[in-house]
Amino acid sequence: MEIQAIHSILLERFGSEAVGDGPRAAIDPWIQVSPDSIVAVGRFLRDEPRLKFDHLNDLCGVDYFEPDAKKAPKFGHEPHVEVVYQLSSVSLKHRLKLKVSIPRWKDNVAGQLPSVPSVSSVWGIADWHEREAYDLMGIHFEGHPNLRRILCPEDWTGHALRKDYEFPLEYHGIRGR
Amino acid sequence: MALQIEDPRVVEFDVQTDEMLVNMGPQHPSTHGVLRLLLRTDGEIVHECTPHIGYLHRCAEKIGENLSPPQYIPYTDRMDYLAAMNMNLGFALTIEKLIGMEVPEKAVHLRVFIAELGRVASHLVAMGTYGLDLGTFSPFLYAFREREIILEFFEEICGARLTYSYLTVGGATHDLPEEIMIPDGLASLTGRPPGEMMPFFDCVELFLKWIEKRISEYHTLLTRNAIFIKRTAGMGILTPEMAVSYGCTGPVLRGSGVDYDLRRDGEAIYTRMYQGYSFEIPVAPFAKVAPCEVVLGDNWCRFYVRMMEVVQAIRLVRQSMPKYKAATGSHREAFKMNTKLPKDEVYLETEAPRGQMGFYVVGNGDAAPLRVRAKSSCFCNLSITDLICRGVPLADIPAIVGSLDIVMGEIDR
Numbered sequence: 001m002e003i004q005a006i007h008s009i010l011l012e013r014f015g016s017e018a019v020g021d022g023p024r025a026a027i028d029p030w031i032q033v034s035p036d037s038i039v040a041v042g043r044f045l046r047d048e049p050r051l052k053f054d055h056l057n058d059l060c061g062v063d064y065f066e067p068d069a070k071k072a073p074k075f076g077h078e079p080h081v082e083v084v085y086q087l088s089s090v091s092l093k094h095r096l097k098l099k100v101s102i103p104r105w106k107d108n109v110a111g112q113l114p115s116v117p118s119v120s121s122v123w124g125i126a127d128w129h130e131r132e133a134y135d136l137m138g139i140h141f142e143g144h145p146n147l148r149r150i151l152c153p154e155d156w157t158g159h160a161l162r163k164d165y166e167f168p169l170e171y172h173g174i175r176g177r
Numbered sequence: 178m179a180l181q182i183e184d185p186r187v188v189e190f191d192v193q194t195d196e197m198l199v200n201m202g203p204q205h206p207s208t209h210g211v212l213r214l215l216l217r218t219d220g221e222i223v224h225e226c227t228p229h230i231g232y233l234h235r236c237a238e239k240i241g242e243n244l245s246p247p248q249y250i251p252y253t254d255r256m257d258y259l260a261a262m263n264m265n266l267g268f269a270l271t272i273e274k275l276i277g278m279e280v281p282e283k284a285v286h287l288r289v290f291i292a293e294l295g296r297v298a299s300h301l302v303a304m305g306t307y308g309l310d311l312g313t314f315s316p317f318l319y320a321f322r323e324r325e326i327i328l329e330f331f332e333e334i335c336g337a338r339l340t341y342s343y344l345t346v347g348g349a350t351h352d353l354p355e356e357i358m359i360p361d362g363l364a365s366l367t368g369r370p371p372g373e374m375m376p377f378f379d380c381v382e383l384f385l386k387w388i389e390k391r392i393s394e395y396h397t398l399l400t401r402n403a404i405f406i407k408r409t410a411g412m413g414i415l416t417p418e419m420a421v422s423y424g425c426t427g428p429v430l431r432g433s434g435v436d437y438d439l440r441r442d443g444e445a446i447y448t449r450m451y452q453g454y455s456f457e458i459p460v461a462p463f464a465k466v467a468p469c470e471v472v473l474g475d476n477w478c479r480f481y482v483r484m485m486e487v488v489q490a491i492r493l494v495r496q497s498m499p500k501y502k503a504a505t506g507s508h509r510e511a512f513k514m515n516t517k518l519p520k521d522e523v524y525l526e527t528e529a530p531r532g533q534m535g536f537y538v539v540g541n542g543d544a545a546p547l548r549v550r551a552k553s554s555c556f557c558n559l560s561i562t563d564l565i566c567r568g569v570p571l572a573d574i575p576a577i578v579g580s581l582d583i584v585m586g587e588i589d590r
Contacts, residue, residue: 027274058535075541076520076542086537124560124561127560161548
């Protein structure tokens, strides 16, 4: 099914505040979803017989931020973090991309992680993907059953894929930088 | 007893007084790399199996933000290092999708040839090491004997045996050689004089004829072996719904009965590589050939899917050779190192031997992308370990984890 048709179905069900006015044009068009409705939209996409997006291919975070103040004016994006959901259907063989936009820090307080509801109740693999997004991108997933670091050690500080991440000076006596 | 109640580490794991925490630690011959499995067992029966990963995390995604795509290709080699050609292909195709580049016809057939030969090599390791996990050494040696010949072919093509960096943006770095010296292993196995110079494709055809005959031998060694069947059939059962929900792909998904393969169902930029090729996609259940103890979605099904995929890969390699010889054009479309990537983003999944490997690249007008995300097939395949390892004896854990065919380099990146 084409993305325009999928968006019409979602618009009818959830309204434009949740799923935007239309799909965003790109090489891989996507639907921008509001953070509060991502779980409901995800569950609908999975269960609706015309759509059946039962396979979550990928869930990752992208940090749109330019740490170098000299290059910041030409960056072209407002500083924010996106959570990108790549979906597909093994039975109907179509694909979809969803994006949720959240601020880089909660209430703009540096260090307080922004939050997004967890979709681990919709797709089982979201559990591990969200743990990795929390670990490396510093996104807090509300309602996640087991939000701990997955790739970095449990006592690591900082979220490595953030553009303003600074490698720790030392870790258990080993010099960092 | 007082110590167990007060010790917070034990309380956190909710260990009952008659249970044990057994650590199948990161250094273990059967965990296919640095994987730590924390098992909560009641005597020998496993109640919970928690994988801990990250021992091989090398920050590949962060590094990708500083390198232009051709410079990043060697990093993709080191992800699934047993199927490095397929990793290179995945990333190269993603960048080509981003910049809208179409590779010459010759490069397309070259890529199919290389990717499917890499698939054979990867599945041989899977077969050999799975036998090794279960305690049999001979299939391992046979598998590596055949794999050695493939690695010598790859060495003649690109100079490396494991981390090739061969398939790159625009095609491949070098063209296939005209004539090579026959690999020593192939010479001694087929009775040819060692050191004989042969046309490259004749040499490959000789190898394919050799390995085709040997596949039936490996079936008697493992697939039809009563001990192997007793240790793999009816175990580690993964239902199709669970497999799809937990993002399992590749032989793990097809072993559970879900007919989905990106070479047929994937995106156009990837499926058009395989247009004009005839091949089948093996999917469980194998009603006519499976032993009666086999259940859909168990270890045996996943293993058999890989064995059948080797047969299909050989078919594809055979078809690609005349197509390559007949094709026009160059083996590579030029891509300048400092080409600025468009301000756009793409995601592309390709069918690697272990599952669907996805690359998500966000470009922002510079030569280096803003974000490189590598979605690993084994990462998703490993997530079901806890679900399928409950209630089995400890000795079956290597059998179940081995049937998932994981490579830690890809999981941890």
